[in-house]
Amino acid sequence: MTTTDPSPITGENMSTSPPETIGLDSSVGAYVSQLQRRFLSGSDPAARGTLARLRQAVDEQPGDTPEVWQIVLDVLPEQFIGTRDQPTRGEWAAHVALTLYGVHQQGNQSPMHAPGTSFGTSMGRLMRERPSAKSRYDALLTASHFTGRRNYLRTLVGLLSTDGIPTDHGRLALDLFRLQSAAHKDRVIRVWGRDFYRAFTTRTTDHTSA
DSSP states (O other): OOOOOOOOSOHHHHHTOOOGGGOHHHHHHHHHHHHHHHHHTSOOHHHHHHHHHHHHTTTSOTTSSHHHHHHHHHHSOGGGOOSSSSOOHHHHHHHHHHHHHHHHHTTOSSOSBOTTOOHHHHHHHHHHHOGGGHHHHHHHHHOSSHHHHHHHHHHHHHHHHHHTOOBOHHHHHHHHHHHTOTTTHHHHHHHHHHHHHHHHHHHHHHHHHO
16 A cells, blocks of 8 residues: 655644653553563463554554554554544554564564664664665665655564564654654654664674774
């Protein structure tokens, strides 16, 4: 299905844009942590089914799959839930972060949601092992549209899954919310860049001094 970029914040949705301190990251993070515990226990078939549904919806728009849409709406603080036809920035952010977790946890019996580990840190760790993937990360940072960023995220999270490198999906949701705002996207990219540098150079420094 063809996806569209979230609408810019204008008119009604500008006046109702929620404060970022409401807790988008903590709400998504709490849900993912609970789902992760249930899945890793190995005794909860419903958790496996939920992960499969999230994973299958990774290329869809918010609302395309009723079960996943209900999860998104249950997780989101009310201030992020829209009143018009198009998904809000918060709905997009939660949908993408949650469905990417479904991709990330696939095939892993260790936790792929790690509170406090930024996406930039995870990318730095990944590039130490897969330097050829750096061009995809650079393309993610320079993409001019949210849809483009989402496509690169899908590929990069798949690599994180393959290599067993975790990230904080709650924090990723907040970053995705901010990336949809011209006023905040540069901040996200700067923070990711700093975290990437620290994670990437730590191993290099260790090897150099060994």
